[in-house]
Amino acid sequence: MRIERLAILGVGLIGGSLARALKAADACGEVVGFGRDAAHLQRAVELGVIDRAGTDLGEVVAGADLVVAAVPIGAMDPLLGKLAACLGDETVVTDVGSVKRTVLESAQERLGAGFARFVAGHPIAGTEKSGVEASRAELFQGHRVILTPHADTGGPALALVRGMWETVGAEVIEMDAALHDEVLAATSHLPHILAYTLVDALARMKEHDDIFRYAAGGFADFTRIAASSPQMWHDICLANRDALLDVLKGFRSDLDDFADAVLQADSQRIFDLFSRAKAARDALDQKD
C-alpha cells in the first residue's frame, strides 16, 4: 500500500496523527493539508506533520490519490459539496467522522458519480485533547477502525482505505452505518453527555467549591471526557440525533427505576443492579 499524494482536510488530532503515522510507515509520498486557518496550517508544516498546505481546496486535492476529510461532522456536508467540484476522476475520498449515516447521505447527495469512490470510516481512537499539537504517529496502533461501506462503494476504493488503516496498525472492521451509529450512541456519545451534564451540574451547585475540592477517587477519570472539544461533540449530537434520543430515553428510564429502588429502599434491586454491572464490567476488562 502506497499513497503518492495524500490530502488531509482538517489537520487536527486525527488528521495530523494519520499523516504522521503514514509518514512513519513510509507509506506515502507528499502530504498536503487543507484548512481555513493559514497560521494553524503553517504550524502543522513546521511540526513536520504535513509537507505543504493551502486554504484553496481545489489546489490541495489536485492530483491526490486519497483525500481524508477530518473536519468536525458539522463541517462535512459543505466540505463534500465543495469537494465535488474539484475531485479528480480516480481520487478516493474517506472521512473519520464519529457518525456515519448522515455522512454517507451527504456524500451520496454531494459527490454524484464520485460516491463510488467514497468510503465512510471511523477510527475508534482519540483523547480528550484536540488539535495538531496533540497528534502522534502511534494513535491508531492496536485500535479499531470501523468502515461502513454502502452498496455503491467500489471495491478498489474500499481496499485502499482498509490498507491505509492497516498500515498504521489499526484493526479494520466493516459494519452497517445504522448499526455503527446505534452502537456509538450507546458506548461513546451517551457517556460523553453524562460526563458533560454531571460536570456542568456540579459547577452550578451552591457548594461548588467544596464539591470540586473534595471530588473523590474515580471522579477525575469519570469526568475526563468532559474536557473534550465542545464543537466536536455538539456536531456529533446533532448528526446522530435519532440514535442519541433513543439511548437517552432508555437511560433516563433506567435511572428512574434506580431512583425508585432507592426511594423504596429496595435492597435486593439495588444489589442486583450493581452486581450485574460489575460482572459485565469485569468481563470487559478480561477481553482487553
Place this chain on the structure above:
Amino acid sequence: MRIERLAILGVGLIGGSLARALKAADACGEVVGFGRDAAHLQRAVELGVIDRAGTDLGEVVAGADLVVAAVPIGAMDPLLGKLAACLGDETVVTDVGSVKRTVLESAQERLGAGFARFVAGHPIAGTEKSGVEASRAELFQGHRVILTPHADTGGPALALVRGMWETVGAEVIEMDAALHDEVLAATSHLPHILAYTLVDALARMKEHDDIFRYAAGGFADFTRIAASSPQMWHDICLANRDALLDVLKGFRSDLDDFADAVLQADSQRIFDLFSRAKAARDALDQKD
C-alpha cells in the same frame, strides 16, 4: 503520635492499607484485626498486614488505644452496638465510612458516654478493587480525609484521629456531616450510580456483543468504577438515601433539559452546556 495497640475491625482495602501505613511509619505497636471470616483474617496475618486476629470482638478491642471500624456502612450500626458492650474507658473509636450522618447517629445512639470518644471520618481514597490483597501502605499519601466531628466529640479523641491520618500522609479536613453527605452524593455516589446504570443498560441491549466490542475511547475510564464492590455501594446508597435522591432528581432534570435541546436541535444550548462543562473540568485539572 504513637498508638500502642490498634484494633482494625474489617481488614479490607481501607483497614488493611491503614494498618500497613501506620506500621510503615513506625507509628503503632500491635495491630489486631477483627472480622467474621477466620480464613480471611489468617490471610491478613500472613501478608503481614496485622499482627494477630480474632473473631471475638471483646478480645480484639481489649486494651486498644484506638479502634478503627472499617466495615461496609450497612454493618456499622450492629457493630457499634456490640462495641458499646466491650469498649475500654479510654479507647478512641473512628470509622472510615463513605456516609457520615447515619454513622454519627448510630454512634450517638449505641455508644452512650463513649460517643465523646467517637470521631467520624472518611478517607477520600480507594480504587475499584477491594479486599486486603489490594491494600497498600501508600494508599492515603496525598489524599484528603474528611472528619465530621459532632458538638459532643472530645478534643483529645479528635486530635488522635487527626494525627493518625496525618502520619500516613493524608491532608485532614473538618466538615459538617450533612455537608459531607451532600458533597459526596454529588461527586462520588452519583457518578458510581451513573456508571453502574450505564454498564447494566449496555449489557442488556440486544447488540451487547457489538457494544462491548467497539466500546470507544474513554469508555473504559468512564465505567471502571462500575467494577467497585456492589455490597459497599449498595450500603452507601441506602445510608445516604436523602442526599442521593436529591442529586438524582437534579441530574434527571438536567438530562431532560439536554434531551430537549437535542430534540429541538438547539445548537446554541448544546454548545453552551459542553463549553461550560469543559471550562469547569479544565479548571479542576489545574487544581491538581
